[in-house]
Amino acid sequence: MDERIGDYPDLDQLGAEVSVELFPESFTVRWDLCGATADFFASYFSQMPSCGADDDATQAEVENAISYVLNEAVENAVKFQAGGTITVKVGMYEDSLVFVVSNWILGTAADALRPRLHELVEGDAHELLLARVEANAANPEAGVSGLGFLTMITDYDARLGWRILAPDGAGERVHFHTMARLPIFRT
Secondary structure, eight states: EEEEEOOOOOOOOOOOEEEEEETTTOOOOOOOHHHHHHHHHHHHHTTTTTGGGOHHHHHHHHHHHHHHHHHHHHHHHHHHHSSEEEEEEEEETTTTTEEEEEEEEEEEHHHHHHHHHHHHSSSHHHHHHHHHHHHHHHHHOOOOOHHHHHHHHHHHOOOEEEEEEOOOOOOTTEEEEEEEEEEEOOO
């Protein structure tokens, strides 16, 4: 099975690509490590002239956008991971800075996520965000905020996509790829 949801083009080659692989089975991946990983990529790419940073204020905005979007994607990978590694890849593609975070999750988790992912890419992000904020306020004990991806779309104009692969021999797990594209690359 090879399923794509949302904006997930073939990314055969990214320009100026940087990647890192996390090994949660070898050491505990803490939430602050997710932020440190995102901050590293944000610092690296926000200093590239092609990422749109003309001055200090713009560079800070670009760095904040990269850090927020990537931190959310890495935290989701850590939260849902079911063994194996987590790969974080960032590079330039067309007019965007592209983040791809890949991890292994249970097939049942992927099945539960599919309708929510389709809702994200097919619905109005601003309306969905308002509905999610109201639902969270009405039931703060629910334990699922659901705000990360919506904030990526509404605040940072991110285009999101997911790829779900079920390779032979993977058992109950699927390889789950989350991709976010930020329109900050300048030619």
